[in-house]
Amino acid sequence: MELIDAHTHAFAPGQVEWRERLVASDATFREMYADPKARMVTCDGVVAAMDRSGFDAAVVAGFAFAAQRDIDELNEHILDGARMHAGRVIPLATVNPALDGWERAAEKALDGGARGFGELRPSSQGWDPLGPEGRRLCELARERGVTLLWHASEPVGHAYPGKHGGISPVELCRVAEAFPGLRMVGAHFGGGLPFYLQMPEVKEALACVAYDTAAWSLLYDDGSVRRLIELAGRDRVLLASDFPLQSPGRQLKRLEPVVEGEALEAVCGAAARRMYLDADE
Numbered sequence: 001m002e003l004i005d006a007h008t009h010a011f012a013p014g015q016v017e018w019r020e021r022l023v024a025s026d027a028t029f030r031e032m033y034a035d036p037k038a039r040m041v042t043c044d045g046v047v048a049a050m051d052r053s054g055f056d057a058a059v060v061a062g063f064a065f066a067a068q069r070d071i072d073e074l075n076e077h078i079l080d081g082a083r084m085h086a087g088r089v090i091p092l093a094t095v096n097p098a099l100d101g102w103e104r105a106a107e108k109a110l111d112g113g114a115r116g117f118g119e120l121r122p123s124s125q126g127w128d129p130l131g132p133e134g135r136r137l138c139e140l141a142r143e144r145g146v147t148l149l150w151h152a153s154e155p156v157g158h159a160y161p162g163k164h165g166g167i168s169p170v171e172l173c174r175v176a177e178a179f180p181g182l183r184m185v186g187a188h189f190g191g192g193l194p195f196y197l198q199m200p201e202v203k204e205a206l207a208c209v210a211y212d213t214a215a216w217s218l219l220y221d222d223g224s225v226r227r228l229i230e231l232a233g234r235d236r237v238l239l240a241s242d243f244p245l246q247s248p249g250r251q252l253k254r255l256e257p258v259v260e261g262e263a264l265e266a267v268c269g270a271a272a273r274r275m276y277l278d279a280d281e
């Protein structure tokens with residue numbers, strides 16, 4: 001069974017080393033990484049974690065920095081990491097559509113092998129997923145056959161650093177309605193959006209949207225992934241750790257008692273392969 005962790009984060013070595021500079025200059029980074037206990041790793045760190053947990057590959061996202069220079073440094077590192085660890089790092093590029101000239105950097109990242117963009121935090125960066133920039137990003141992703149990974153958080157429940165700043169479940173649904181055929185992943189159980197898959201028109205609109213389980217243990221109970229599979233279907237649920245926030249091995253151990261057979265195979269890797277690597281379904 002192929003094991004893919006569908007949501008991890010890496011930073012460039014210089015960003016790990018000089019995190020204090022980023023804490024000072026980037027407000028979203030400060031919210032999530034001012035606490036020295038919030039771990040940062042490079043691509044090598046992600047691959048080492050996959051080795052320890054017996055995973056074949058990981059989708060590696062960056063961070064929604066505000067400044068283009070930080071984004072460029074990060075994209076270069078993740079795309080290099082994908083070349084160095086061929087087949088094991090599925091690279092996502094970071095973009096900030098609120099900046100002038102973002103499209104050039106986004107296209108360059110796609111030319112360099114990025115399989116999509118994420119983890120997207122439109123509200124943190126100050127752009128509207130349904131505004132002109134958001135629409136251009138969706139068009140670009142659809143044209144190039146790549147995937148958008150959105151930070152989608154639950155509108156209820158406890159607070160934590162970085163909870164807000166992503167896309168709301170309502171906005172994610174609207175984007176899906178506006179861009180049929182665009183492959184998207186709503187992180188963190190899509191912030192609860194899958195509940196509405198029980199409405200036929202919503203299910204149809206969300207046909208190309210999948211949901212990852214990033215930070216599962218910090219958010220939802222043991223049976224939640226089983227219920228998510230019931231709502232979304234096994235091909236639309238992606239096992240994810242949010243490493244280095246949580247360990248992929250531990251997430252897999254939590255999943256195995258509640259999901260089995262073909263569903264387990266899909267959720268652990270096949271569904272992620274289809275969402276991020278295969279050009280067409």
Ligand SMILES: [Zn+2]
Nearest residue numbers: 119151152187
């Ligand atoms: Zn997230």
